[in-house]
Amino acid sequence: MSKGDMVQQHFDTMMQDWTKMQSGTMENQDLNEDNAERFEANFYHFTQTIEEWFSTLEDPPSSFEKLMETEPIQSIMEELPPPLLIPFETELEYIFEGKQRVEDEKYD
16 A cells, blocks of 8 residues: 555544544533543554655655645545644644654644
C-alpha cells in the first residue's frame, strides 16, 4: 500500500469516527466518550501518517502554502469539517517545520 493510500485510509477512519462522535446523544454518555477518545486517537494517527508521507517526498514543497496545494492535502482540506480545519492546519505546520507536538498541546 502506498503512503498516499495509507493517508486516505486513515483519513476515512478518522472521518467515520468524527461522524459517530457528532451523532452522539445525551442518553449515552459512555458511548459518546468512547467515540470522542477514538476520534482523538485516530486524528493524531492520521496526522502521523501525513508526517510519514511528507518525509518520503523526493521533492517536498518549498513553502507551507505549496504544501497546502499538493495532493492529498488539498483534497483533505476540502473534505474536512470546519471545526477540524484549524487543528489540521496546525498539525501540518508542525510537520512542515519539522517540529514535534508536545503531548499537552492536543486540542480539547
